Amino acid sequence: MVARTLKLGAFMRPVSIHTGAWRYPGAYPDANFNFAHLKRFAQRLEQARFDAFFMADHLAVLNMPLNALARSHTVTSFEPFTLLSALAGATEHIGLVATASTTFDQPFHVARRFASLDHLSGGRAGWNIVTTANPDAALNFGLTEHVEHDERYRRAREFFDVVTGLWDSFADDAFVRDVEAGIYFDAARLHVLDHRGKHYSVRGPLNIARPVQGWPVIVQAGASEAGRQLAAETAEVVFAAQSTLEGARRFYADVKGRLERLGRHPDTLKILPGALVVVGDTVQEAQEKRARLDSLVHFDSSIASLSIALGCDASRFDPDAPLPEIPPTNAGQSGRERAIELARRERLTVRQLAQRLGGFGGLAFVGTPGTIADQMEEWLVQNGCDGFNIMFPYLPGGLDDFVDRVVPELQRRGLFRREYEGRTLRENLGLARPPNRFFPTAAAAR
Amino acid sequence: MVARTLKLGAFMRPVSIHTGAWRYPGAYPDANFNFAHLKRFAQRLEQARFDAFFMADHLAVLNMPLNALARSHTVTSFEPFTLLSALAGATEHIGLVATASTTFDQPFHVARRFASLDHLSGGRAGWNIVTTANPDAALNFGLTEHVEHDERYRRAREFFDVVTGLWDSFADDAFVRDVEAGIYFDAARLHVLDHRGKHYSVRGPLNIARPVQGWPVIVQAGASEAGRQLAAETAEVVFAAQSTLEGARRFYADVKGRLERLGRHPDTLKILPGALVVVGDTVQEAQEKRARLDSLVHFDSSIASLSIALGCDASRFDPDAPLPEIPPTNAGQSGRERAIELARRERLTVRQLAQRLGGFGGLAFVGTPGTIADQMEEWLVQNGCDGFNIMFPYLPGGLDDFVDRVVPELQRRGLFRREYEGRTLRENLGLARPPNRFFPTAAAAR
Ligand SMILES: Cc1cc2nc3c(=O)[nH]c(=O)nc-3n(C[C@H](O)[C@H](O)[C@H](O)COP(=O)(O)O)c2cc1C
Ligand SMILES: Cc1cc2nc3c(=O)[nH]c(=O)nc-3n(C[C@H](O)[C@H](O)[C@H](O)COP(=O)(O)O)c2cc1C
Numbered sequence: 001m002v003a004r005t006l007k008l009g010a011f012m013r014p015v016s017i018h019t020g021a022w023r024y025p026g027a028y029p030d031a032n033f034n035f036a037h038l039k040r041f042a043q044r045l046e047q048a049r050f051d052a053f054f055m056a057d058h059l060a061v062l063n064m065p066l067n068a069l070a071r072s073h074t075v076t077s078f079e080p081f082t083l084l085s086a087l088a089g090a091t092e093h094i095g096l097v098a099t100a101s102t103t104f105d106q107p108f109h110v111a112r113r114f115a116s117l118d119h120l121s122g123g124r125a126g127w128n129i130v131t132t133a134n135p136d137a138a139l140n141f142g143l144t145e146h147v148e149h150d151e152r153y154r155r156a157r158e159f160f161d162v163v164t165g166l167w168d169s170f171a172d173d174a175f176v177r178d179v180e181a182g183i184y185f186d187a188a189r190l191h192v193l194d195h196r197g198k199h200y201s202v203r204g205p206l207n208i209a210r211p212v213q214g215w216p217v218i219v220q221a222g223a224s225e226a227g228r229q230l231a232a233e234t235a236e237v238v239f240a241a242q243s244t245l246e247g248a249r250r251f252y253a254d255v256k257g258r259l260e261r262l263g264r265h266p267d268t269l270k271i272l273p274g275a276l277v278v279v280g281d282t283v284q285e286a287q288e289k290r291a292r293l294d295s296l297v298h299f300d301s302s303i304a305s306l307s308i309a310l311g312c313d314a315s316r317f318d319p320d321a322p323l324p325e326i327p328p329t330n331a332g333q334s335g336r337e338r339a340i341e342l343a344r345r346e347r348l349t350v351r352q353l354a355q356r357l358g359g360f361g362g363l364a365f366v367g368t369p370g371t372i373a374d375q376m377e378e379w380l381v382q383n384g385c386d387g388f389n390i391m392f393p394y395l396p397g398g399l400d401d402f403v404d405r406v407v408p409e410l411q412r413r414g415l416f417r418r419e420y421e422g423r424t425l426r427e428n429l430g431l432a433r434p435p436n437r438f439f440p441t442a443a444a445a446r
Numbered sequence: 447m448v449a450r451t452l453k454l455g456a457f458m459r460p461v462s463i464h465t466g467a468w469r470y471p472g473a474y475p476d477a478n479f480n481f482a483h484l485k486r487f488a489q490r491l492e493q494a495r496f497d498a499f500f501m502a503d504h505l506a507v508l509n510m511p512l513n514a515l516a517r518s519h520t521v522t523s524f525e526p527f528t529l530l531s532a533l534a535g536a537t538e539h540i541g542l543v544a545t546a547s548t549t550f551d552q553p554f555h556v557a558r559r560f561a562s563l564d565h566l567s568g569g570r571a572g573w574n575i576v577t578t579a580n581p582d583a584a585l586n587f588g589l590t591e592h593v594e595h596d597e598r599y600r601r602a603r604e605f606f607d608v609v610t611g612l613w614d615s616f617a618d619d620a621f622v623r624d625v626e627a628g629i630y631f632d633a634a635r636l637h638v639l640d641h642r643g644k645h646y647s648v649r650g651p652l653n654i655a656r657p658v659q660g661w662p663v664i665v666q667a668g669a670s671e672a673g674r675q676l677a678a679e680t681a682e683v684v685f686a687a688q689s690t691l692e693g694a695r696r697f698y699a700d701v702k703g704r705l706e707r708l709g710r711h712p713d714t715l716k717i718l719p720g721a722l723v724v725v726g727d728t729v730q731e732a733q734e735k736r737a738r739l740d741s742l743v744h745f746d747s748s749i750a751s752l753s754i755a756l757g758c759d760a761s762r763f764d765p766d767a768p769l770p771e772i773p774p775t776n777a778g779q780s781g782r783e784r785a786i787e788l789a790r791r792e793r794l795t796v797r798q799l800a801q802r803l804g805g806f807g808g809l810a811f812v813g814t815p816g817t818i819a820d821q822m823e824e825w826l827v828q829n830g831c832d833g834f835n836i837m838f839p840y841l842p843g844g845l846d847d848f849v850d851r852v853v854p855e856l857q858r859r860g861l862f863r864r865e866y867e868g869r870t871l872r873e874n875l876g877l878a879r880p881p882n883r884f885f886p887t888a889a890a891a892r
């Protein structure tokens with residue numbers, strides 16, 4: 001039994017994160033439009049005691065050529081608020097984390113929808129704050145170009161203040177509902193925010209009671225300097241993209257260090273790297289599954305991504321030969337070096353390399369339940385993470401493998417819960433309920 | 447058996463439309479935050495074969511003094527998209543109509559959420575287009591004053607074009623999902639909207655497949671000249687506020703006439719006046735229920751509304767005496783005359799008049815199942831309506847009365863369905879599925 005245990009989220013797209021997954025045997029290529037599948041996934045994750053179902057979101061189709069776009073299911077998805085609200089009714093314990101953009105939505109709407117989801121689900125909502133990286137989103141919201149990166153983060157910071165201020169409009173005990181006297185709420189326990197900031201003017205109050213959790217759990221996935229600082233100032237869960245333990249440890253120390261400098265206890269924020277998990281009876285079988293999955297990524301579209309990563313036209317290489325020497329370029333170096341290093345290490349052909357990167361290029365645990373649990377344990381013990389945001393290589397098979405085989409192994413080792421600790425997402429994650437900034441002494445009431 | 451049958455919607459606020467309802471014996475004063483109640487209401491309405499569950503929405507607390515606001519449950523509610531998505535999972539047939547504002551939201555978001563709700567619910571979504579009358583909403587969205595009335599409607603018209611254009615991004619048969627060839631959708635069956643109008647610039651495409659219904663059903667509730675014209679040009683259901691049969695017939699003829707002038711068949715738009723229904727064993731018992739309900743409206747707040755209606759300070763009148771002679775004023779005349787006429791006709795005291803108007807001042811059918819069915823039949827036969835949007839005086843009792851007693855009486859007379867005719871809201875309302883404007887010949891596919 002180890003002292004710390006893993007927190008596990010499931011980072012979901014209806015068909016899978018992996019762009020080849022819709023072609024994998026047994027996959028549900030129509031899951032983008034078929035709620036019955038999503039309901040089953042969420043219920044299985046809840047049976048396995050996952051902390052949360054994370055729903056990614058994008059405000060435009062991916063910015064790639066139309067022909068590449070047409071090769072993968074990732075072109076469409078359900079919208080997170082509607083999907084997660086529907087899942088709220090089909091589940092009882094699992095957290096429901098929706099991605100919402102601070103660059104292209106309004107604080108009043110965002111505050112309201114999360115408060116409503118939190119009430120509907122009995123305290124299971126979380127907000128993945130994103131500033132939206134895809135520049136094409138701007139074109140869907142009346143702009144001709146994207147808002148500049150650091151400016152997006154300055155807006156996000158103020159947006160967060162407005163949303164949390166709106167959530168605090170009513171004291172937790174404001175709603176007295178005194179039928180005899182005819183008093184529905186105590187007018188002295190309502191705060192009108194009257195926010196006037198650089199980017200937003202919002203009067204309030206919110207027309208919904210304070211969320212069950214006080215505030216839904218705040219999640220952040222930004223990787224830049226500004227993104228990390230926003231996370232340190234506001235987030236309770238960070239969704240990291242770290243593909244080596246060494247890098248993850250540096251990231252972990254950096255973000256937790258920022259917390260301490262802000263006077264926050266390091267435990268008040270959980271760092272969960274995203275990890276694709278492929279399970280086999282043997283390591284080799286798992287690797288074969290992954291190779292098969294990668295081979296289903298359409299080559300024409302993946303070669304375009306590889307060309308961008310390498311900074312040269314990869315379509316002129318022999319696809320079935322090893323990667324030739326690549327001359328240095330002026331383009332970004334880190335993607336180029338990572339690709340070259342990966343090709344050498346795993347002896348991939350050009351085609352395999354392109355399909356690997358085009359499918360899913362991040363952290364992956366590929367092995368048996370035992371080797372996967374070993375790796376997860378090592379990341380936890382070495383302070384590389386507080387848990388993981390699991391990505392399933394294909395659905396439903398990859399999810400079932402994780403739930404039926406990896407979770408019991410983690411439980412056996414005392415690395416993962418057997419029962420939910422609390423009723424709310426916040427309680428399960430071990431996070432405190434934030435006091436109301438305007439009514440700090442009110443007892444939490446429901 | 448009559449030729450036409452009624453369409454029935456339920457116009458819902460979680461506790462009730464009536465501001466005194468939370469104090470009525472047996473009411474659920476906490477329904478604003480308690481999904482279990484709403485789920486039960488929706489399931490009962492579905493058992494009764496209602497066409498739709500209509501969810502009202504407001505983007506600010508009601509613009510009244512804080513002390514009046516604190517007297518009623520109407521201060522808060524669930525947010526419609528989250529609530530209706532959760533109800534989608536708890537029901538199978540009933541339509542789910544969400545109110546969304548064209549003045550304070552973005553077409554891309556609105557198009558997406560409705561498309562997502564339509565997919566989640568298997569084709570049961572409807573969009574109640576409002577331009578938002580409450581001027582305080584502007585203060586929650588960065589404005590210092592409300593957008594001018596007719597300008598709001600001009601924006602609404604363009605907003606509608608953008609939203610429907612985005613819904614048509616993909617042909618109905620675009621998603622071929624050819625696993626062998628690796629083609630997820632046919633790139634030639636995707637249309638990039640590229641809308642550049644006076645008020646909105648939206649590139650598209652929408653990142654979600656065309657809704658099950660083609661377009662969710664379009665609902666409109668505007669009463670002004672601009673509102674009626676928008677309805678005639680865009681709506682398939684109109685939610686009318688008509689309190690006399692004579693007025694309703696004029697409204698019906700006006701709106702259907704506008705349709706014909708636009709080349710639309712009158713049956714392509716259903717007019718549903720809102721009606722509060724109070725059921726008793728005798729007419730007198732129903733009237734007593736209503737009087738009791740009105741008496742639960744807080745007098746201090748209702749007298750303020752009466753003063754506004756009369757254009758003079760009503761708080762100086764004897765509350766328990768009949769309404770005295772009211773001198774003419776420069777203020778609006780119609781509300782004043784209606785109030786005076788109502789007080790005379792029903793011999794109401796000042797207090798009773800204030801509470802009547804403060805509770806719910808619109809059309810009400812108060813009587814036995816038989817008298818209520820008589821009145822509904824008369825409105826239908828006399829071309830005052832195509833059905834009603836029912837408001838329940840208090841919940842759950844008022845809803846149960848309607849479902850258990852009025853619906854069977856309407857069915858017995860052949861005025862209302864016994865089984866749903868179709869699978870989608872559109873099919874149940876008898877409305878055609880709109881062709882895709884960019885791919886008019888595609889077969890509808892799912
Ligand atoms: C695992 C992971 C998941 C993410 N999910 C989303 C998402 O659903 N929607 C989105 O707009 N951005 C998403 N992002 C992008 C981040 O919000 C962020 O833009 C990106 O990590 C770049 O960091 P930066 O914005 O600080 O430069 C995700 C990032 C990571 C690492
Ligand atoms: C029965 C009924 C229900 C309505 N529901 C809403 C609502 O939920 N939200 C809203 O903002 N406006 C609502 N409205 C207001 C209308 O959208 C509209 O603003 C009002 O009828 C005034 O008409 P006009 O805007 O054409 O002047 C409703 C109106 C009626 C008659």
